[in-house]
Amino acid sequence: MHPAFSVIVFTVVSGAGFGLMAVYGLGLVLGLATLSAWPPIIAGVLAAVGLLSSMLHLGHPERAWRAFSQWRSSWLSREGVLSVATFGPLALLLACAWFGVEGLLPMAAGLVLAAMAVATVYATAMIYASLKPVPQWHDSWVVPVYLGNAFTSGALLWTVTARALLEPAAVVALLAAVLALLALLVKLAYWRSIANPTGTTTAETATGLGGIGKVRMLDPPHTSENYLLKEMGYRVARKHARKLRRVAVGLGYVAPLLLALLSAFLSPTPGLIVAGAALAANLLGLLVERWLFFAEAKHLVVLYYGRDLAA
Amino acid sequence: MTSLPKERGPKSLGLVIDLDRCVGCHACATACKEWNAGGIAGPLTDHEPYGADPTGVWFNRIHTFEAGDGGEGRTVHFPRSCLHCETPACVTVCPTGASYKRAEDGIVLVNEDLCIGCKLCSWACPYGAREFDDHEGVMKKCTLCVDRIYNENLPEEDRQPACVMACPAKARFFGDLSDPASEVSELVAARDGYDLMPELDYRPTNKYLPPRRCMSAAGQDEATGDEQPAGFLGWLDRMLSR
Numbered sequence: 001m002h003p004a005f006s007v008i009v010f011t012v013v014s015g016a017g018f019g020l021m022a023v024y025g026l027g028l029v030l031g032l033a034t035l036s037a038w039p040p041i042i043a044g045v046l047a048a049v050g051l052l053s054s055m056l057h058l059g060h061p062e063r064a065w066r067a068f069s070q071w072r073s074s075w076l077s078r079e080g081v082l083s084v085a086t087f088g089p090l091a092l093l094l095a096c097a098w099f100g101v102e103g104l105l106p107m108a109a110g111l112v113l114a115a116m117a118v119a120t121v122y123a124t125a126m127i128y129a130s131l132k133p134v135p136q137w138h139d140s141w142v143v144p145v146y147l148g149n150a151f152t153s154g155a156l157l158w159t160v161t162a163r164a165l166l167e168p169a170a171v172v173a174l175l176a177a178v179l180a181l182l183a184l185l186v187k188l189a190y191w192r193s194i195a196n197p198t199g200t201t202t203a204e205t206a207t208g209l210g211g212i213g214k215v216r217m218l219d220p221p222h223t224s225e226n227y228l229l230k231e232m233g234y235r236v237a238r239k240h241a242r243k244l245r246r247v248a249v250g251l252g253y254v255a256p257l258l259l260a261l262l263s264a265f266l267s268p269t270p271g272l273i274v275a276g277a278a279l280a281a282n283l284l285g286l287l288v289e290r291w292l293f294f295a296e297a298k299h300l301v302v303l304y305y306g307r308d309l310a311a
Numbered sequence: 312m313t314s315l316p317k318e319r320g321p322k323s324l325g326l327v328i329d330l331d332r333c334v335g336c337h338a339c340a341t342a343c344k345e346w347n348a349g350g351i352a353g354p355l356t357d358h359e360p361y362g363a364d365p366t367g368v369w370f371n372r373i374h375t376f377e378a379g380d381g382g383e384g385r386t387v388h389f390p391r392s393c394l395h396c397e398t399p400a401c402v403t404v405c406p407t408g409a410s411y412k413r414a415e416d417g418i419v420l421v422n423e424d425l426c427i428g429c430k431l432c433s434w435a436c437p438y439g440a441r442e443f444d445d446h447e448g449v450m451k452k453c454t455l456c457v458d459r460i461y462n463e464n465l466p467e468e469d470r471q472p473a474c475v476m477a478c479p480a481k482a483r484f485f486g487d488l489s490d491p492a493s494e495v496s497e498l499v500a501a502r503d504g505y506d507l508m509p510e511l512d513y514r515p516t517n518k519y520l521p522p523r524r525c526m527s528a529a530g531q532d533e534a535t536g537d538e539q540p541a542g543f544l545g546w547l548d549r550m551l552s553r
Contacts, residue, residue, distance in 0.1 A: 058448075059426070066407035070408050072313075076429065133437035208506075209376060209385075211521065213379025219375035221374050224366055228433075300511075
């Protein structure tokens with residue numbers, strides 16, 4: 001699938017924002033976090049920047065508001081509704097921090113915020129996971145991958161924020177390291193899963209000519225490329241994909257894991273620098289990871305063009 | 312509304328394509344392009360139509376495949392267009408309500424005034440039936456010539472999809488596939504018409520009729536049997552086999 005830059009940036013950046021809402025909101029409920037205005041502000045800005053970026057790939061961005069209407073059937077619409085609705089509890093939490101309200105209200109706001117942020121990331125993942133024609137997306141590991149990545153980026157963001165505000169950050173840093181490890185395991189499981197495709201669709205079932213024998217393309221419909229091949233027949237060289245997977249694992253998961261661990265045992269200033277490096281590595285690595293998520297995915301329509309489905 | 316109609320009307324309009332007759336002339340594709348470039352779905356934007364690398368929107372594309380090997384092997388011309396599925400994911404994924412399936416006749420359409428051009432519907436279609444018009448910024452697809460088949464300004468015999476009208480081999484048939492007495496339903500029953508990618512459960516309305524078995528291949532089975540002809544024919548066979 002064609003990796004649209006705006007969609008990659010959107011899912012990584014807003015994923016980090018919603019991830020921060022999820023872990024920070026839960027942190028408030030569990031008493032791990034101190035109420036401050038900065039985490040809600042940072043999470044809100046990232047989510048908003050991501051949502052605006054996502055509109056750039058539309059043919060008619062001025063009609064984007066219509067995407068809130070079909071939540072009954074469409075995961076994309078549900079994502080839109082949930083992402084905007086999440087700004088409700090976020091604003092409430094920000095108001096609590098601003099006006100120094102303590103007690104049950106910020107805790108309740110944090111809980112609702114966390115639940116809605118998780119639901120938003122879940123809806124984002126389901127846009128892809130619900131698509132039967134893309135076997136590498138129609139995979140039960142896609143939702144855990146999106147959640148794991150969002151939680152990891154969110155916890156790293158929280159670590160950096162806590163360090164910058166001179167708040168206790170050791171527990172949060174350790175949490176980020178644990179989440180990075182879990183996210184890595186989930187991503188490896190995803191790659192393992194797509195290496196063993198279970199789909200039964202072939203050029204033979206696509207044409208219905210399997211009864212005659214093996215089906216090969218003799219002539220394509222047109223002499224030049226078309227929308228289908230440009231959008232859904234994207235090809236990335238296998239050797240490049242292997243290298244990029246290593247970059248994604250190193251930058252997106254391993255480096256943040258080690259740096260977050262290290263930052264837990266450092267004093268505030270070096271702790272801030274190391275946590276900042278962990279966050280930067282994570283976001284860069286996830287941009288590569290998300291690019292690969294698109295580039296390695298093959299749409300069934302390529303079967304009509306004599307190409308295979310292997311990632 | 313992109314939820315599928317809860318109660319479907321009496322008709323399931325669609326096409327039956329006879330792969331035994333299709334000669335791969337692309338007349339249906341060009342007739343489709345010609346009608347729809349000016350119909351309700353128009354324009355169908357082309358880029359560099361006379362250049363070295365032309366691209367553009369087509370609702371109907373004709374592939375050519377080889378299936379099988381040796382005497383049983385066949386070259387099959389294969390027109391590919393929207394199948395107007397009973398459970399079209401292209402409709403349900405649409406976030407705006409632009410994509411819809413008509414209750415009365417099952418035709419799947421795009422309301423271009425509502426489309427935001429997110430392309431998700433084209434990802435959801437395994438058959439590659441939807442194509443994005445990057446000049447118009449909206450998704451386009453086969454309308455089953457909805458602006459022909461109900462068009463009272465056309466003589467009654469012309470109220471058929473342009474592709475069906477154009478086919479010189481009479482390989483394309485249009486009709487109501489939910490009516491067991493219709494010509495298309497009878498063809499499907501008589502010729503074992505089938506669905507594309509049935510395992511995905513999109514339940515296409517359009518059906519394909521398989522190529523008939525080769526006459527030469529059918530004869531060959533007998534000719535290569537163990538029994539050798541006797542008498543004069545046996546002598547002839549031995550002489551000619553030298």
